[in-house]
Amino acid sequence: VLPESVLQHARQDLWTHGDHGIGIVECSHRSAQFEEVIAGARARIHRLLGCAEDQEVLFLHGGARTQFFMMPMNLLRGGRAAYHNTGTWARGAIQDARRYGQVDVIYDSEKHGFNSVPRQEYALPCRASSVYLHYTSNNTVAGTEYHYRPQVPAGTWLACDMSSNFLSRPVDGSAYGFIYAGAQKNVGASGSTVVIVRKSLLEQCDDTMPAMLSYPAQALKGSMLNTPCTFSIYTIARVTEWLEELGGVAAIEQKNVAQATRIYDEIDRTDFWRGKVEEHCRSRMNITFTTGNPELDTTFWQSAAKEGMSGLKGHRSVGGIRASVYNAQTDQAIDALLDYMRHFQATYG
Numbered sequence: 062v063l064p065e066s067v068l069q070h071a072r073q074d075l076w077t078h079g080d081h082g083i084g085i086v087e088c089s090h091r092s093a094q095f096e097e098v099i100a101g102a103r104a105r106i107h108r109l110l111g112c113a114e115d116q117e118v119l120f121l122h123g124g125a126r127t128q129f130f131m132m133p134m135n136l137l138r139g140g141r142a143a144y145h146n147t148g149t150w151a152r153g154a155i156q157d158a159r160r161y162g163q164v165d166v167i168y169d170s171e172k173h174g175f176n177s178v179p180r181q182e183y184a185l186p187c188r189a190s191s192v193y194l195h196y197t198s199n200n201t202v203a204g205t206e207y208h209y210r211p212q213v214p215a216g217t218w219l220a221c222d223m224s225s226n227f228l229s230r231p232v233d234g235s236a237y238g239f240i241y242a243g244a245q246k247n248v249g250a251s252g253s254t255v256v257i258v259r260k261s262l263l264e265q266c267d268d269t270m271p272a273m274l275s276y277p278a279q280a281l282k283g284s285m286l287n288t289p290c291t292f293s294i295y296t297i298a299r300v301t302e303w304l305e306e307l308g309g310v311a312a313i314e315q316k317n318v319a320q321a322t323r324i325y326d327e328i329d330r331t332d333f334w335r336g337k338v339e340e341h342c343r344s345r346m347n348i349t350f351t352t353g354n355p356e357l358d359t360t361f362w363q364s365a366a367k368e369g370m371s372g373l374k375g376h377r378s379v380g381g382i383r384a385s386v387y388n389a390q391t392d393q394a395i396d397a398l399l400d401y402m403r404h405f406q407a408t409y410g
């Protein structure tokens with residue numbers, strides 16, 4: 062979901078954007094009209110994440126998946142990197158990184174169906190020679206989330222795929238060397254990937270990369286080496302505006318915690334439902350659960366769809382049920398889901 066006010070704005074701005082007399086997807090990406098939009102999106106992301114002066118916000122193509130290889134391609138250069146294997150997407154990032162250097166998987170929950178991320182107190186350090194440690198702050202498919210920031214030795218950068226909990230909670234952006242997030246979960250329409258990179262890291266990038274795959278080349282051109290995904294960037298500009306008006310990431314975190322807690326409380330209230338992941342790392346964004354009976358799970362999301370609740374089917378690779386509670390999810394939607402869960406449990410329990 063996107064905030065309703067953003068969708069209303071977008072509807073209007075597709076037709077005529079402000080007093081420009083032309084729609085947002087019709088204007089040139091080189092126009093002052095679009096420059097204002099992209100500059101606003103860039104500045105607000107920088108501010109909302111508490112980034113440092115030397116961190117640059119880019120808007121790139123190819124989804125978060127492109128960052129799985131673009132980051133090691135630019136930064137690893139035959140060196141060593143540490144990864145946490147905590148989910149489908151983390152595994153994809155590891156597979157791609159192996160093409161460009163030595164990968165140490167220092168945490169792996171795959172054997173347990175990715176039901177956990179490392180507990181903070183037991184998180185293993187990575188080798189001091191690692192260029193970076195990569196982790197996925199929210200595992201969209203499994204439904205786990207880090208509620209802390211992993212530590213790295215001096216000289217090792219922290220790199221994070223924040224796609225599915227981006228701007229959903231306060232994060233000290235300045236502690237990271239590299240962040241990326243597909244726009245489509247919390248900050249806008251699909252098409253653009255937010256990448257935050259340190260200027261000092263740009264200097265270490267492989268300079269033999271084709272321009273489109275080179276961070277320094279993209280940064281030099283302000284993410285406009287070629288025509289960017291203008292509508293996606295426009296939605297990011299509007300969503301970040303909405304987020305700041307709401308009170309920023311601290312305010313949205315309160316809302317997210319309250320909504321997730323209500324759903325987890327319902328799961329825990331009876332033996333009918335079972336959460337699918339360890340409690341210390343339950344995600345606030347993707348709440349995965351099951352009745353323990355795959356057929357009953359299917360009945361649940363199929364009949365929920367008839368009640369107007371879409372998207373409750375667990376990811377196709379794992380089955381079960383998944384309620385995604387991104388930033389713009391409304392309390393009314395949570396009320397409806399909880400009503401429906403109680404009704405379903407009373408009928409089939």
Ligand SMILES: Cc1ncc(COP(=O)(O)O)c(C=O)c1O
Pocket residue numbers: 123124125126127150197199200201202222223224225243244
């Ligand atoms: C955490 C995470 N990383 C990466 C991806 C892949 O994103 P994209 O489709 O933008 O390539 C997803 C998609 O759901 C995701 O949730």
